[in-house]
Amino acid sequence: MSIETQLSKLMGDIPDGMTEGIALGTGLADGYDLYESAIGDVVVTFNPMGVSSLDIADDGFAGRFSDRFERGLLRATAPSSWGKHIPAAIEAGRPGKIPVDLRSITAFQADVLGRTATIPRGEVRPYAWLAKEVRRPNAVRAAGSAVAKNPIPLIIPCHRVVRADGHIGNYSLGGPDNKYDLLEHEGTNPNWLEGLAVKHVRLHGDTSTGVVCHPTCHRVRAANQGDVTDFRSLQEAQDEGFRLCEICRPT
Amino acid sequence: MDEIRHSLATDLDGSFQAVVEQMSTRIYWGLRRISADHQEAEDLTQETFIRAYKALGSYDSQRIRDMKLEPWLWTIALNLGRNQMRDRSRRPTYVELEDSGIDDPEVADGRAWDQRLNCLNGHQRTAVVLRHVSGLGIGDIAEATGRPEGTVKADIHRGLAKLREIMEDER
Numbered sequence: 001m002s003i004e005t006q007l008s009k010l011m012g013d014i015p016d017g018m019t020e021g022i023a024l025g026t027g028l029a030d031g032y033d034l035y036e037s038a039i040g041d042v043v044v045t046f047n048p049m050g051v052s053s054l055d056i057a058d059d060g061f062a063g064r065f066s067d068r069f070e071r072g073l074l075r076a077t078a079p080s081s082w083g084k085h086i087p088a089a090i091e092a093g094r095p096g097k098i099p100v101d102l103r104s105i106t107a108f109q110a111d112v113l114g115r116t117a118t119i120p121r122g123e124v125r126p127y128a129w130l131a132k133e134v135r136r137p138n139a140v141r142a143a144g145s146a147v148a149k150n151p152i153p154l155i156i157p158c159h160r161v162v163r164a165d166g167h168i169g170n171y172s173l174g175g176p177d178n179k180y181d182l183l184e185h186e187g188t189n190p191n192w193l194e195g196l197a198v199k200h201v202r203l204h205g206d207t208s209t210g211v212v213c214h215p216t217c218h219r220v221r222a223a224n225q226g227d228v229t230d231f232r233s234l235q236e237a238q239d240e241g242f243r244l245c246e247i248c249r250p251t
Numbered sequence: 252m253d254e255i256r257h258s259l260a261t262d263l264d265g266s267f268q269a270v271v272e273q274m275s276t277r278i279y280w281g282l283r284r285i286s287a288d289h290q291e292a293e294d295l296t297q298e299t300f301i302r303a304y305k306a307l308g309s310y311d312s313q314r315i316r317d318m319k320l321e322p323w324l325w326t327i328a329l330n331l332g333r334n335q336m337r338d339r340s341r342r343p344t345y346v347e348l349e350d351s352g353i354d355d356p357e358v359a360d361g362r363a364w365d366q367r368l369n370c371l372n373g374h375q376r377t378a379v380v381l382r383h384v385s386g387l388g389i390g391d392i393a394e395a396t397g398r399p400e401g402t403v404k405a406d407i408h409r410g411l412a413k414l415r416e417i418m419e420d421e422r
Contacts, residue, residue, distance in 0.1 A: 003414050007383035011280035012358040015293050018279065021347065022271050025301035028264060031347075077347050 020074050030069070031076025032061075033083075037090050037154055038185040039178045044086055044155075046078045047071075050099030051086070053151040056174050068151075069104060086155075093121055093157035093186065100152055108134070109146035116147060119160040122187040123216040126164045126202075129251045137251075140164065148172055159183060166197030188216055196230075203231040203250050205242045212237040217248035256320060260312035267307070271300055274321060278328055281385035285377055286332065287365035289355045295335065299328040321387065325395035329377065367417045374398070375410035382407050 023029035027047040034057055035042055041057035045065060052069065055061045065073050078086060085097045095117055102110040115133040119125050131143040150158040153173040159182040163169040168190055171179035180190045196202075196215055205212040206223040212231060213220035220228060231237040234250060244250055255273065258266035275296055283292035303324055307315060368376050377396060381387045389407075393400040 003411055003418065004383050006360075007364070007379070008386070010284055010358055010361060010364055010384050011276060012361075013356045014276050014279050015289070015356050016354045018275060018293055018297060019268075019271055021293075021297045022275070022300045023268065024347065025297055026267065026304040028267060028304075079347075 023072060024074060024076055027071075029072030029074050030065070031078065032065075032073055033076065033078060033086075035087055035090055039154075039174065039181055042090070042154065044078070044090075045073060046076075046083070047101060048079070049101040049103070050082075051078075051089075051095075051152055051155065052101040052104070054090075054154055054173075089155045093154060093160070093182075095152075095155055098155065100156070102151070104151055105146065105149050108136070108139075108142065109149055112143050112146035113150055113152075113156050113158075116150070116158055116161060117156050119157060120218065121157075121160075123214070123218065123248070124160045124162045124183070124188060124193065125214060125248075126162055126166070126251065128164050129214070129249070130161065132251050133249070154182075160186075162193065163197075166193065166200075166202055168193060168197075199230070200232050201230040202233060203237055205229045205231055205237050205240070210242050211245050212242040212250055213245040214248045214250050217245055217250075219245055219247050256316055256318070259307060259320075260315040263304070263307055267304055270303075270320065274324060275300065277321075277385040278324060281325075281380050282328060282332065283361075284365065284368060284380045284384050287369065289357065291335070295328060295331055298331055299324060302327050302331070319391065319394065322391040322394035325381065325387070325391075326397070329395060367414055370417055371410045371413055374402075375406045375413070378403050378406035379410035379414070383411075 020029070024031050025048065027049065030045040030047045030052050032043050032045045035044055043055050043057045043061045044051060045053045053065060055064060062073050065071075077083065082098050089096050089098050102113065105113070111134045112130050115130055127144045127147065128137070128140050130147070131137050131140045134143070136142070147158045147161050150156050150172065153159065153171075159171060159173075159179045161169075168176060168179055168183070170176055183190045183193070193215070201215065203212050204215045204217075204220045206220050206227050207229055208224065208227040211219070212234070231242075234244075255266065255269060259270065278299060279292055279296040282295050283289060286292050286295070306327075368380065371379065374396075378392055381392045381395065382389070387395070389400050389403055392403045396403065398406075
């Protein structure tokens with residue numbers, strides 16, 4: 001056999017997983033891995049741009065991913081530069097050092113979710129607050145639908161967004177029970193929030209300082225309980241001469 | 252080949268996987284015989300296609316229709332190989348398959364041939380491998396390596412002559 005013929009036989013199969021590795025590296029497919037959370041096991045998907053989604057780890061997650069994102073999904077390890085921060089981001093309810101891939105939603109929706117990510121652990125805000133924060137105070141419904149489209153719940157803490165009437169409201173990640181559990185896990189008492197909603201209490205004022213806050217703002221919660229007064233609206237608080245808390249910027 | 256360039260120009264995301272399927276075997280095994288290292292060849296092949304995908308995304312469709320895909324991919328692969336030799340520590344991190352790079356698909360006599368090819372200089376080894384392992388034409392090799400066709404022919408000729416000598420010594 002000539003040397004040329006022998007050389008031509010030096011090709012075998014391509015290594016297992018190489019094609020898939022290329023799909024992951026180009027972002028034509030996302031990788032996924034399983035993580036623990038306060039509401040059970042979750043699936044986090046990622047690509048070179050960042051974390052792209054988070055979902056309940058049940059039998060249907062792959063189907064829901066491909067329906068929504070129209071990309072493949074392969075079991076993988078997140079990029080070493082930020083993958084190790086994913087468990088902390090899930091627990092903290094804040095992206096922190098993790099890049100997020102929000103290509104699946106509009107710039108306005110991404111803006112709303114960016115503000116959602118600033119709501120502190122242990123506190124909640126109504127949709128109207130988000131609309132005002134992104135300088136579209138009349139776009140309350142649009143802000144609500146942005147939150148409903150949040151592809152990365154838990155890490156972008158949409159469970160901290162409540163209805164305008166103060167009720168806890170629905171939750172995309174497995175329903176309202178999970179929202180209750182998450183708020184409780186973070187030190188917010190959901191029954192207390194529901195109680196305020198029933199009484200139409202939207203805001204709390206601190207009579208010793210004359211500052212009005214969202215009821216979960218750490219500032220008014222640190223106030224002497226005897227000094228805290230209820231308000232049904234911002235107008236009511238302002239009529240009594242209260243000024244807006246510059247930390248929670250109440251609406 | 253014309254068909255794949257056409258679909259790349261109109262639907263990059265939908266047709267890139269077909270390019271990978273069509274060309275990754277020749278590129279991996281070519282790199283494998285040039286580097287004599289499974290892991291390095293696998294990493295370089297992946298990186299080559301990832302870079303190619305990014306570059307194609309920035310090209311207009313006419314440029315994609317006009318390009319010669321395989322020598323272009325080899326230009327990327329060979330440049331990456333040179334840079335990798337220069338600096339192994341500065342490799343980017345990607346999303347990686349959970350258990351990648353464990354199984355080595357080496358062919359019979361692969362190791363023996365790597366030892367023989369190792370006796371050739373770098374230009375000869377690259378030219379012989381691209382011509383006779385990966386099956387590229389002289390013109391494509393010249394384009395991929397940036398060397399004149401006459402030089403490529405001479406590299407292949409001298410490389411094969413040296414391999415013949417080595418084989419005779421082995422007897």
